[in-house]
Amino acid sequence: MESAKSFGLTGFKYTRHVIIPAIVPALISGATLAWCDGWFFMIAAEYVEYMGSTYSVPGLGSYLAKAAYVYNDLNLSIILLVLITGIVLYLNFLTWHRLMERASAGTYKPTIRIGLSGVGKLGTVGSRFLHLGDHIHRPKSLILASKWLKRYTRLEKAIAIALSLVAVFSIIYFIAGRIPSVEVFQQAFADTEFANLPLYTALTLGRLAVAYVISLGIALGMGVLAAEHKRFAAIFYPIYDIGQAVPILALFPIFYIAFSRVFGGTLGLEVTAIVVLVLDMIWYMFLNVVSAVKNIPSEIKEVGHLFGLKRLKRITHLVIPAILPAIVTGSILSWGTGWNTIIFAEYMPYGKPTIYPNPAVINQTYAAVGQNFTVSIDVFDVVSLHSWQTSVIFDAHVLQCNMVSEGEFLSSIGTTLWNSGQINNTSGYIGPINSTLLKNGLGANGSGHLAYIYFTKIAPVDSEINLEETKMLDATEDIIPSSKVYSLPGLGSYLDKTGYLPPPKGNPVRLIFLLGVVATIVLLMEGLVWRRLLRKFEKYRVEV
């Protein structure tokens, strides 16, 4: 770095020729992790529970989520998981690994070379130009990789600027458009659960801490072994590749079934959440440990060898202290992703939706053109249903609605106030359909039909029937989720409920407040723990 400064490389040139090539390997492994995190959350992002109903974007993620959560189809979810893992590994192999190999050429050779020979020459010229008497031999491939990446960083910069502008404007628009009313503010802090916030925070921090300690332990063991013994590296690298790539959240229901058998319901859920967290947090630690152990200066290793430091003594006196700074960086990343994950791990939708149209797809075998048929709106395994509301969306080119009538599930309990809603056969909409028991404190349990909708089929194609603006309340006016959720008490699940459920449980002000709590904790940890540790361990860095 100093050699570069002495040649007058400053500012942008300095960044281009010195900083970027120097951090290319880190950038690439960072990108790998970012992609894998992307895969990880694709599941969560494509399948979201919001305001009591489920939103899904068509995609591999939502398909997998549906397979696991809705259909409880173990075979299908495993097939899809294998497919996703395959895609991720293929991508890793094709792009990141190759880039990594190019970037760290000199330490090990690329196994695949495609169309590199032509560019190679250019690279040599470039490297000769860049060397400027530099005594460190910089592999030409590194420059190629940096060139390649540089183009993308500039593009990314543009995208990042555009996105942040959009974000800023939308936030301004959002805030200006709807300043929360006093009522919303009051609701935010009047919630019964709000008093539990300290407890929730402690529980969530506890889960994160337990998962962190476990992942630190395992990652240390695996990382040191993988860095020092080729035999272990051959086992652990593929595990790492697959482990970081598999969308663990999709396995949540399967883990839960397994662990609840061993530990029982509540504890099983705790164990599942912690296992999911560990499987998410461990890889940052592992990667950092491996590269740090590999980068221990040879002189330090020789000192250990010369003075006979072996096994445990070598680990405690030499290896661990040498990698402490890397452990701290790994920990910061682990906690970061841990916070992301726990918000999902404490509150996961699963199983059948509690309210759904039956059947959801009208195909040719179900009804021919001109035929009349009935679709029922069903509930599944609800507790103390007192009132409900929904709207029905259908394809008006295929179906025409004739009538809506009430089912017997609620009306068999007591007198109801029934509203069959407006039928719009032009846009394909019926609603809002709602019904409520007149007597307070009354509720229906179990499964049954809420309403019947009478249709005529008018075109020989399939049509989906979807529910919208669905809401169910129990006898205590609390929301019944539109699909079953695993929920652990904690900051994460409280955040989810505040964000996803309709008011009064859901509340934008409380949501921002809770996000502020999370941000405060993260900042406190950063300032009080990580910064201090880094400053302390900075002294431990070996000067070469």
Place this chain on the structure above:
Amino acid sequence: MAVLEVKNVTKSFQLEKSKISVLEDVSFSVDSDEFVCLVGPSGCGKSTLLRIIAGLEKPDSGEILFHGQPQTSPTRKITMIFQMFGLLPWKTAQENVEVPLEVLGMKKESREEIAKSHLRMVGLEGFENTYPHDLSGGKKQRVGIARALALQPEVLLRDEPFSSLDELTAKTLRTLVLEIWRDPSLPTNTFLMVSHNVEEAVYLADRVIIMSSRPGKVVGEVKVDLPRPRTQYLRDPKYFKRVDEVIAILEKNKHEVEAKS
């Protein structure tokens, strides 16, 4: 009597597809109470040779004899001082000296005492609890010396110990090293030092062994018969004669290597 014998040591490294021969058939011996310097151009494998003698690396063929016995792994009787001092940055000066003693299974009290007395010997009293990060290069080197001496070795190997220090500090430390070498109360009296500074080698050593590069070979040897202390001879033609002899051998072999390639 030969304390240390290097016999036909050959070593090569595998680099990508090509094999690089680092040392070829290197033989010499070091007598008891002798101070020997190895000089040679960079890349002549002198550091590798030192590491083989210390037991840190294995030769492809040949052997190291210590008092006539083959030596293949590190022993406390032969110890080394590293070029970059080899201090563990996470341990204080005192703890750094204590590490090898702890490995030997020494009790805490006695190793604290030994560490303190050796730090005092190299002039580091009051720096016991300082971390290497806060020590100057010369002081780090002193800690390295104290750590090596605390093991009471017979042979002390030194890998270009003064190359990263400023000349004034190096001068002081050369004097310290000679004092240690000549101190009859210390068991450490056989020194083998790698250097690329010919004047330094002639100033310190009884004998200078000259190596050529690629592959590293012993190409000559110059006995330095100047009486000690030599400080008074530093402007003397006798001193420069020896220096010139060493340089002449180095130059000759440099031309031969260039002619070959």
